[in-house]
Amino acid sequence: MTTTTPALSGPKPLPPPTSLQQQSSAQRAPPQPQQQHTGLRTxxxxxxxxxxxxxxxxxxxxxxxxxAYLFSEMVTYAQKRVTGIQDLERRLxxxxxxxxxxxxxxxxxxxSTPTHPAPRPTRILPLLQFIAHTLWRHLFSRSADSIESSSTNPTEYMIIDNEPLVNQxxxxxxxxxQLNCAAFVAGIVEGVACSVGLGCAVSAHNAGEEGGMWPGKTVFLIRFEEEVVKREGAGK
Amino acid sequence: MLARVVYSLIIINKAGGLVFNRDFNSALNKVSVNDLLVLAGTFHGVHAITKSLTPSSLGIPSKDRTGIEVLESSQFRLTCFQTFTGTKFLLFTEPNQPNVDVIIRKVYELYADYVMKNPFYQLEMPIRCEAFERHLMSYIRAK
Known part of the structure; x- marks a missing residue:
């Protein structure tokens, strides 16, 4: 390495004799290796x-x-050529x-640790725990505020966040x-749940009351598919 | 404790248009929106004039010449803070209110957070951001 660097840094011995007849500017600025500009910055x-x-x-x-600026631009981008609030939420x-x-x-x-590989959550409750704790802590540095199951519909579960970071x-x-921009987070949750094989649709809903302690309270409603709940019941 | 000593806040965009106004003291006389618009436009003009009044013999570079910063009367003090982009924050306070610069910087911070980071706010348009008003009110009330 040390022997090659002086040769590279000192360009004077490099030009061949023919270059003396060429433009003098070429001598003063020896050709640099052309930087490929791909637009990516490293x-x-x-x-x-x-x-x-x-x-x-x-x-x-x-x-x-x-x-916040990036997400703001994402929402502005998603807003272009949308037909309504549902369409905007779908895009997010x-x-x-x-x-x-x-x-x-x-x-x-x-x-995971080398001796204890983390199991993939394959049932509803471990999955919800995984989302509300591991995923939330990774994304927002804190856990979700609560997990609830619907009392009327056995296919519905809710993850509640009092103050979603994306909506801050x-x-x-x-x-x-009607719009809640945390539809983006709902999409993340849906991606996780569908990847473990528990098909569902997730949507974000406003649940904050005016003047209350948490005006930005958001409920992530998780609607599992029928067969997911059936399979869950059969395994018990 | 006396009544709240921060009277009201006005935000003027870089073109001299009124984009936000809020009274923090209910004892004040109500000013019509028309008068407020005139006030904003007038102040914008006066600010530009005062800026060009700086004597050139002082040798201050033009970017460092500021316009009117404080306007004081026996009843109130008007403090103006101009951002780099030309937005002006006018704060009307009691004449002896201390630390107005701290308050106005905090208001600017709230503006930067809850107005500029809001995807539904259009630049130079009137500010209708519920989160901005909520945080502004709770900050001024806590003073």
Whole structure:
């Protein structure tokens, strides 16, 4: 290495004799290796997110402000060419779904130890626990506020978050009061649940009361498919 | 304890339009929206004039020349804070209210958080953000 660097840094011996007849500017600025601009920026130490250890990012946190701006742009983007609130929520949900599919194996990998591999949650209750604790803690650094099951419909379960991080800076205008931008988080939950084979549809609903302690309270309603609940009952 | 010493807040966009106003003291006379719009526009103009009044002999670079910052009368004090993008925050307080700069910076912080990070807010348009008003009121009340 030490023998090659002086040759690279000192360009004077490099130009062949023919270049003396060529433009003098070419001599002053020897041709540099052309940088390929792909538009992707890499850190100065050349370590991208793909070079990092999967486990090492466990404690690193992101700036909340930069996430807020990014999410704000995501909502603005999703709002383009939508026909209504349902359509907008569907788009946010679809944006979160692949995230859930990828987070499941990542989180299972991280919670595993060489001697005790973490089992994949294959039943409803362990799955809800996994979502409300492991997933929530990974995404928002805290657990969800509660898990409830519907008293009227055995296929419905609810995860309740008093103050969803994604909605922290968002004020929904009066004419769109049905909208809850946490549909994005609902999409993540749906992605996780469908990846373990418990098919369901997840939606986010506003449950905060005006002037109450938690005006941004959100209920994530998880509607499992009939056969999922049937299978759950058969295994007991 | 006296009545609340922060009277009201006005936010003016970079074009001189009124985008937000809120009274924190119910004892104040009501000002019509029309008058408020005129007030905002007038202040915007006066601010621009005062900015160009800085004597050039002082050798202050033009980017450091600020316009009117404080306007005081026997009954109230008007403090103006202008952001880098030209948005102005006007805070009407009692003349002896201390730490107005701290209050106005906090208001700016709330604006940056709950207005600028809200995907439903359109730039330079009137502010109708419920979360901003909620946090603003609870901050001023706690003062």
């Amino acid at each position: 850190p100065s130490n050349r370590k991208t997110i793909y070079d990092r250890n999967l486990n090492r990012t466990r404690t690193t946190e992101l700036s909340r402000a930069s996430f 949900n679809e944006a979160g779904y692949p995230l859930g599919q990828r987070l499941l194996p990542l989180l299972l990998y991280r919670t 800076y968002i004020s929904v205008p009066k004419e769109m009061s």
